[in-house]
Amino acid sequence: MKARSLSIDDPALDCPIPPETVGRLIKADPDGAASLLDGIPEATRARLAVWLYGRSHTHEIGVRVAATCDGATLRRAAGIVGNALYDLSRRPYAAPSHGTRAGTGRITLGGAQRRA
Numbered sequence: 467m468k469a470r471s472l473s474i475d476d477p478a479l480d481c482p483i484p485p486e487t488v489g490r491l492i493k494a495d496p497d498g499a500a501s502l503l504d505g506i507p508e509a510t511r512a513r514l515a516v517w518l519y520g521r522s523h524t525h526e527i528g529v530r531v532a533a534t535c536d537g538a539t540l541r542r543a544a545g546i547v548g549n550a551l552y553d554l555s556r557r558p559y560a561a562p563s564h565g566t567r568a569g570t571g572r573i574t575l576g577g578a579q580r581r582a
Contacts, residue, residue, distance in 0.1 A: 482513040492527060499527075503534050511535050512543035519551055529555050 481488060483506065491502050503511060512535045519528030532540060532555035540548035 481517050482510050488518075488524075491531075492524065499530065500534075503531065508535055508539050509543065512539045512548065515540065515551055515555075516544040516547060519547075 487502065491499055494502060506514070511531055515528045515532035515535060517528070518524040518531055521528075529551070532551045535543075535552070535555075537549070537552040540552045542548070544551065
């Protein structure tokens with residue numbers, strides 16, 4: 467039986483582990499997360515990494531889970547997405563920069579103001 471190829475674009479994609487385990491993984495510190503992942507087979511971890519990465523609120527956790535998998539396993543789980551996830555998971559961690567801008571550091575909601 468051939469395994470179904472996964473994609474982060476697949477809206478019907480189901481999580482490969484129980485929701486309770488996902489909740490514990492999201493809340494866990496790095497050591498706790500590692501112990502949770504230890505009991506999960508690598509192929510399932512690869513599918514989990516893709517599933518987590520495809521959701522904005524668990525994107526970073528997906529990259530961390532991908533770091534526990536080898537490239538071939540991620541490729542088998544998600545093809546080109548698996549390749550990209552493998553590469554991302556091997557880069558040094560950089561904190562997200564959501565909402566930050568270079569320059570003034572001010573955000574205005576009223577648009578440009580004219581001065582007389």
